[in-house]
Each structure stands twice: as structure tokens, then as C-alpha cells.
Amino acid sequence: MPCGRLGSPGMPRRRLLAGVLAAALSLPACGLLHRARSEPPRWIDLNTAAASAVERLPGITPSMARRIVAGRPYGDPHELVERNILTEHEFERIEDLVTVPAARR
Template sequence: MREAYTRREAIAAGLLGVAIAAFVWGPVILRPFSPSRAVDLGTLRLPEDRAGAQPRPSAPRVKTAKATPGSRIDINHADAAALQTLPGIGPTLAQRIIAYRKANGSFDDARGLLDVNGIGSKRFDKVERWVEAR
């Protein structure tokens, strides 16, 4: 009894296996589609097309232009909704401004916003013309 195939026997067995697979599956794979088996792509429904389907969470977010405030906002008395109207200030930064104000007292001037975590010089430059500290 032999333990292993020679290299030549292994190659021949592999080629024979490929030939048998091509003989069996070739006509199935290579046959043309008949009109009776054609798929009408107009009748297919994607999961998003079904009623009650939820949008995919990985859909890209659409940037919308933020409305600028009509007048200057007093950062010592503004609530979170008023602060969010400022360019570059979202809900998180609005809450940080309010928390900083509660912890450290009212701002002396608008430049006090630079002490709030998350507001640097670039963001402050965007906001500066819209804020005041009374």
C-alpha cells in the first residue's frame, strides 16, 4: 500500500477533477437565459422600497445651513436653543457653555468663551460677531 501520490499523479488527478466539473457544470453555467426565465427588473423590490422600511443608519448625513441669529446673543443668559443658533455651536457645545457658566459664574466678556472646552480660536472667530456678555 502506498502512502502518497507522486507529483505527476496529483497533477493528473487535479486536471481530471477539473475536466469532470467542467463537463458536468459547463452547460449549466454557460447556457443563455431564455425569455421565460428572464427577470423583470422593474418588478423587483428592494428592502428600502417596502412600506414601513427604516432608512439605513449608514446613509450619509446631509449638511444643512444653520440660520444665523437675528441679533447678538447674551452668552450669560442664553439657553441651549439660543446658543445653538450660533455658527459652529451644536447641542454639545451649548451644554458645555451653560455648564461652564454655572460652574464659574458669568462671562466678563465674549473672549471668555475661549475657556470653554471645545471652543478654540477658529470657532471663536466665527461666533465673535454674534455674541456679547452683559
């Protein structure tokens, strides 16, 4: 039997198994890392979150995030609409993901 053939005894088979095992173990970790970067946390505090965190909210562009940060402090999340920082439609996309300390219940 040739040395590199699958199923042959010795080192090549162990290397193959080690490679397959390493790949299998790394896939779940890659998924967790990707998910952590792409999903915003459950609540974003509009008064303390960095612009980069606000930017991860659905539909929020970098310029919107800068306007949100510049408009602080907020007493209620809906002030984003009242102050014309976001439209009602834009706010509806994020209203379940944002809070301010006084609005938490």
C-alpha cells in the first residue's frame, strides 16, 4: 500500500484525523465569533454606548450613529424621533434594542 493512501497504517492517517478534528472543533468557535460581531447586544443605552455600538443596530449608518451620540442626553428613546434625529420608520427598527436608564423597567 502507498504510504499516503487513506486507511493506510501510520502517521498519514493520524495527521488526517488530527486535521479533521481541528477543523471540526474550530467551526463552532468561528460561528460564535461571527455572531458576536454581527448581533447587537440586547439593550443599547443611548446615553452611554459608543458610536460603534450604536452603528451595529439594524439600519443605523455611521452618520446616524454620530447624530445619536451628539444628541445626548436622552430621557426617553422616542426622543430620537421627537428631535428629528431619526424618522419614525428608522426608530421602529431599533426601538426594542435601545433604552435609556429612566426607560428601563
